[in-house]
Amino acid sequence: GLALExxxxKVLAIMAAPVMPNFAAxxxxxxxxxxxxxxxxxxxATEWVxxxxxxGALDKNYFNPLVATGEPVLAAS
Incomplete structure (x- = not known):
């Protein structure tokens, strides 16, 4: 249910904090x-909310969507 979600x-925020601090905050x-x-x-981390x-507003977009440019993506050499 909702409690598990x-x-x-909450666990996602904690785990993301070191690499995506703004998103996590x-x-x-x-x-x-x-x-x-x-x-x-x-x-x-395992304590229930x-x-x-x-x-707060959990239904917001946390990331901007990627826009396709039609340019080929080059693999790293």
Whole structure:
């Protein structure tokens, strides 16, 4: 259900933080956490998002879509 989906989003935010910090911070805030996403979040990764926690805008586009240019993609040599 919804609780499992929110937990999956929470784990995604925590795991993405080292490589995509801006995305992770936006998702973390969308999950209703007021404090910044810190390195201590790993220890709380499997804790459910609290019942009744006010959620932010989780239905937004976090990434800009890629636009096809018609140019061939060259493989790295």
């Amino acid at each position: 929110l937990l999956a989003a 936006e998702l973390w805030q969308g999950l209703g956490y007021g404090e910044p996403l810190g390195t201590d979040a790993w220890g709380r 609290p019942s009744g926690q006010a959620l």
